[in-house]
Amino acid sequence: MSECPSYTKKDFVSDQEVRWCPGCGDYAIMSSIQNVMPLLGKKREDVCFVSGIGCSSRFPYYMETYGMHTIHGRALAIATGVKAQNPNLSVWVATGDGDALAIGGNHFIHAVRRNIDLNIIIFNNQIYGLTKGQYSPTSKKGAVTKTSPQGSVDHPFNPASVSLGSDATFFARGIDTDPKHMQEILLAAYNHKGVSVVEILQNCVIFNDKGSDRFTNKATRDDTTMKLEHGKPMIFGKNKDKGIVMDGIRPSVVTIGENGVKESDLIVHDAFSTDDVLAFMLSRFNTEAGFPLPLGVFYDSKKTTYDQDLQELVDSAIKKSGKGKMQDLLNSGDTWDIK
Amino acid sequence: MKELDSVVIRFSGDSGDGMQLTGNRFSDASALMGNDVATFPDYPSEIRAPQGTVAGVSGFQVNIGSKEISTPGDEPDVLVAMNAAALKANLRWVRKGGTLIVNIDVFDDASIKKAGYSKNPLESGELDDYKVLKVPVSSQTIAALEGLDLTTKIKERCKNFYALGLTFFIFGRDSESTERWINEKFEKKNPVLAKANIAAMKAGMHYAESTGVQISTYNIKSATIKSGKYRHVSGNVSTAWGLMQAAESAGLPLFLGSYPITPATEILQELARFKNHGVKTCQMEDEIAGICSAIGAAYTGALACTTTSGPGLALKGEAMGLAVMLELPLVIVNVQRGGPSTGLPTKTEQSDLFQALYGRNGESPLVVVAATRPNDCFHMAYEASRLALEYMTPVVLLTDGYIGNGAEPWLIPNVEKEYPALKHTQKNLKKSANGKFLPYERDPKTLARPWAIPGTPGFEHRVGGLEKQDKTGSVSHDPENHQVMSDIRNEKIARVADSIPLQTLEGDSKGDLLVVSWGGTYGATHMAVEEARRQGKKVSLCHLKYIHPMPKNIGDILKGFKKVLVPELNLGQMKDLLNMKFQCNAIGYNQIKGLPFKISDLLDVINKELETL
Incomplete structure (x- = not known):
């Protein structure tokens, strides 16, 4: 195999004019992904981006790799075919909250449970942008949109819980306003063998501007979010004085120094845990009840992958009985001669 | 002994009685003796409908002949009815004057009532137009298996082999191949059961022989058919193998994305066996994912296909349109069944023709071909693949439940001669004068576009469901371009006519x-x-x-x-x-x-x- 050339970001920028609204969070995500690409050690021709429909799904056109912009909700099923056919490819899926979790919900849970080695980036802006402002499966209950003028009566999905509930072997969350952190988790997602779900909270400037404002603006973000780091205590807050402890079987938010709480009392994050109990608990943090929104890699575990297992079935069958020939097959079993 | 040109036999019983197996063994034994054969299974959509009711009756019809046979026959000459319900469900098909072989052990009052008869048909005179052979099949089977270490219930379940033995004697069939088959199938797993099935079959043959006075025996001479090596093949297996043949001839891996649906499931099951032929099968989460995974694999360079029946084709419609837009090779097999909606899942129909031609949004032309009989499915699956690859287009292959489940002998082809290498556009990729790759630049003759697959350096490109700009494949909303591209897609399919055989006629041209x-x-x-x-x-x-x-x-x-x-x-x-x-x-x-x-x-x-x- 020839060596991978050394690339720069520019090598991954296609000649297509980018058509997202000015100020859209998608620009930051694209820039982060294009920054990460040269770090993969993967040849450009071995990278394929697949998307469905929605603003985020324009993504493949802008990447100078192989790519498919497909139909609404089906990106994961199509990407499954790409990866299953050629496990050597690095396959990335750019999808949105509607594409992945509404019309594509069935494909999402099944791709995740199969643990096929795809990198799924969910651009979660909690709104339908391309159809101009209807509520999505991640819109908050009560969200006032064009199709919910009195406020949505739908309870939303939590992408982290849906992923982990479908046995995801990797889940991470990032924010479009923090590209450096985004690049870290994208790289971790690539390095994870098996399905990787990355949720990016993405701002839709037109239809849901500042939807995630309290997690992104400088004044509040340190107190409303918590960066997860493997092996480090769960600590957050402007003054790094808040943290998470276990109170019986439930997590609880505490302030270091108050009521005798020490940093050593805090839960230590274990992204590589042998089970997803801690990750699932993190996914259930209720930000309305004072919990911080966890950011970073929740969970990164090992399991055999669909694409490799399928390839192994083919390889071992050929190794065992040789590459099958049709003429031999047709002549096998019960045959008879007519003279 | 009577000499017959052909005879049609229908085996019928409860869907758990093993009638499909009995029918298959009978037709195999006949084919091995040189008869031409056509078979058709007829089973209910409920796997096990209430025992003893008409709804639960499963049948298998065999037509054997000394000359060419091309259907499983209109009317059975002989009906084997394993219970009262089987008689009730099938009598109306039987030729007047035909023979009924009935299992009288299941004609007690309860069974008669369950079958929907008010009087015992064996006594009411309604069978006067037929020759009736009353055989205590269940009790004789149990008696024949005395001493074997099996429960009475299991012994009774060997009665299909007893019935098979009866018909073997009546029609002078050789039981040897079936004995071998039983041993291969059961000896390792359950040697007692192998013994029991053989004993039941022999007991049936002996019974027919010793009560021979009451039955005519028939002889069907070997058929005068083309010489060569033959095998049995069902339509669905034939379709699966035809796809494999096409992949081998094209030198491409075969990929199937599918979802189980009656009566097409067998193609998926068959292809799943052949990993050593490089076949990858993905049983996806639904019909849509089935075709979508195949589209992904087609982009990635496989000969990709998906298999389904009518309702599944309806679900695949949008993705078929995507394949039309992407101009990727894809074979979509529709084993048609009765519709609309869930319709008649186990029954046959040809009512998806318009769906195949038109069941998509927009101007969405693709190729549609159809197979004629079980052993033609192989040829037409190869043909569907050939056209898909040559023209970079989705192709629908229409078969149906009748030929999909039906089986017949097949003169095994010499694949090197009859199924030569297939062309496709993965090779000899070119770039334009400015060094760019144009994914929608076409072959001037076929209008097929080049098939550059991921992993090919320098040919990175994007495809998608939005309208493509001519040649470059970039997204285009230009009105003139949409007209051009719609015309080209239409013209490309029209040109497929250059690559298919002219229609032949049976009979005179006027x-x-x-x-x-x-x-x-x-x-x-x-x-x-x-x-x-x-x-x-x-x-x-x-x-x-x-x-x-x-x-x-x-x-x-x-x-x-x-x-x-x-x-x-x-x-x-x-x-x-x-x-x-x-x-x-x-x-x-x-x-x-x-x-x-x-x-x-x-x-x-x-x-x-x-x-x-």
Whole structure:
């Protein structure tokens, strides 16, 4: 195999004019992904981006790799075919909250449970942008949109819980306003063998501007979010004085120094845990009840992958009985001669 | 001993009675003795409907002959009925004067009532037109297996082999191949059961021999068919192997994305066996994912296919449109069944023709072909793949439950000669003068676009469902471009006509009546037209396999006849299509009962239409 050339970001920028609204969070995500690409050690021709429909799904056109912009909700099923056919490819899926979790919900849970080695980036802006402002499966209950003028009566999905509930072997969350952190988790997602779900909270400037404002603006973000780091205590807050402890079987938010709480009392994050109990608990943090929104890699575990297992079935069958020939097959079993 | 040209036997019983197996063994034994054979299983959509009821009856019909056989036969000459319900469900098909072999152990009052009879049919006189052979099949089977270490219940379940033994003797079949088969199948797993099945079969043969006075025995001479090596094949297996053959001939891996659906599931099951042929099968989460994974694999360079039946094809519609837009090779197999909605899952129909042609949004042309009989599925699956690869297009292959489940002998082809290498556009990729790759630049003859697959350096490109700019494949909303691209996609499919054989006729090119049929009705229309011609009628048969586009000479063929008759298992879709394309005033003969045509019915219609010329 020839060596991978050394690339720069520019090598991954296609000649297509980018058509997202000015100020859209998608620009930051694209820039982060294009920054990460040269770090993969993967040849450009071995990278394929697949998307469905929605603003985020324009993504493949802008990447100078192989790519498919497909139909609404089906990106994961199509990407499954790409990866299953050629496990050597690095396959990335750019999808949105509607594409992945509404019309594509069935494909999402099944791709995740199969643990096929795809990198799924969910651009979660909690709104339908391309159809101009209807509520999505991640819109908050009560969200006032064009199709919910009195406020949505739908309870939303939590992408982290849906992923982990479908046995995801990797889940991470990032924010479009923090590209450096985004690049870290994208790289971790690539390095994870098996399905990787990355949720990016993405701002839709037109239809849901500042939807995630309290997690992104400088004044509040340190107190409303918590960066997860493997092996480090769960600590957050402007003054790094808040943290998470276990109170019986439930997590609880505490302030270091108050009521005798020490940093050593805090839960230590274990992204590589042998089970997803801690990750699932993190996914259930209720930000309305004072919990911080966890950011970073929740969970990164090992399991055999669909694409490799399928390839192994083919390889071992050929190794065992040789590459099958049709003429031999047709002549096998019960045959008879007519003279 | 009576000499017969052909005989039709129907085995029937509860769906758990093993009638499919009995029928298969009987037809295999017959084929090995040199008869031509055609079979058709007829089973309920409920796996195990209530025992002893008409709803739960499962049947298997075999036609064996000393000359060419092309259908499983109109009317059974012999009916084997394993219980009262089986008799009730099947009697109306049996030829008057035919033989009924009934298991009298299951004609007690309760069973008779459950079957929906008010009186015992064996005593009421309603079987007076038939020869009835009453055999205590259940009790004789149990008695024959005395001493074997099996429960009475298990012993009773060997009764299908007892019934098989009966018919083996009556029709002079050799039981040796079945004995070998039983041993191969059961000896390792359950040697006692292997012994029991063989003992039951032999007991059935002995019973028939010792009560021989009551039965005629029949002899069907070996058929005079083309010499060579033969094997049995069902339509669905034949389809699976045809796809594998195409992949081998193209030097490409085969990928199947599918979802189980009656009556197409067997193709997925069959392909799942052949990992050593490089076949990857993905049983996806639904029909849509089935075709979508295949589209992904097609982009990645496989010969990709998906298999389904009518309702599944409906779900795949949007993705088929994507394949049209992406211009990727893809084979979509539709084993048609009775519709609409869930319809008649286990019954046959030809009512998805319009769905295959038009069931998508926008102007969305693709190729549609159809197979004629079980062993033709191999050839047409290869053909569908050939056209998909040569023209970079999705192709729909229509088969149906009748030919998919039916089986017949097959003269094994010499694949090197008959199924040569297939062309595709992955090789010899070129770039334009400015060094850019143009994914929608076309072959001037076929209009196929190049197939650059991921992993090929320097040919990175994007495809998608949005309208493509001519040549570059970039997204384009330009009005003129949409016209150009729509025309090109249409023209490309029209040019497929350059690559398919001209239509052949059975019979003269001029005459009174032209019968035009298509797909899985070939056996019946062929036999009916042949018989009419024997009677001196000026009738010819034009049986279509290439439906869109059609062979170039169809228009000329239609002009040679005073009348055009289109028999179809739908309400007239091909008839409408012909009238639309050729204004030929075709008339339809339409049957939509979930059943195949009877040769005798077709012959009646042909004669009636000739009388009213």
